[in-house]
């Protein structure tokens with residue numbers, strides 16, 4: 001992780017999204033507003049515990065995969081809370097989409113609101129709530145909000161044209177305002193104390209980085225306690241739209257210049 005100070009604003013930059021935990025761990029009680037292509041809401045240590053349980057079963061050391069997976073995950077979380085392992089050792093066994101669950105389960109942060117492009121119909125993680133889904137809100141601490149299109153689009157199915165419009169509008173006022181209202185509907189004081197977290201793969205077109213109106217984004221930058229940015233260079237290339245030449249460096253440099261202008 002490296003940190004830079006841009007016009008008085010502390011920005012932490014990491015390669016892999018889970019590494020933001022290094023910056024988040026000193027702000028208990030803070031909320032996180034995350035912009036991401038993916039939702040990153042898998043259960044903590046899922047990959048690590050899955051494969052370790054798998055190998056234990058194959059060697060005859062345990063019988064039930066699901067139970068062992070649960071135990072291994074709980075064990076890792078307890079080890080961190082008891083100070084037996086540090087955040088770098090946590091990250092050694094955490095994938096880049098398992099950190100939000102870890103952050104809320106260890107009370108590192110309070111509520112996480114993820115504005116994502118990817119939309120999940122359901123989640124197997126009990127700590128996750130899908131906004132605008134069929135379920136009632138049960139006070140989960142991770143909220144996924146993944147609108148299919150820009151506010152006001154009346155099309156029944158949102159095709160390629162809508163996908164392009166939605167991507168171009170990533171930080172346009174109308175699009176972000178809708179997300180902000182949703183976040184505040186779950187916790188009215190959400191934006192009194194928050195981290196602005198950005199995965200570079202949230203930006204999929206050149207136009208998305210050159211919005212026409214972005215007062216909401218500016219306010220979000222200005223009022224945040226800190227900004228964390230995950231480069232995820234491979235994801236940027238995979239998620240960008242056809243014809244786009246975006247790279248994580250291009251996204252980062254543009255974000256820094258926006259922050260410089262408005263801070």
Ligand SMILES: [Zn+2]
Pocket residue numbers: 148149150153154155157158159162
């Ligand atoms: Zn649409």
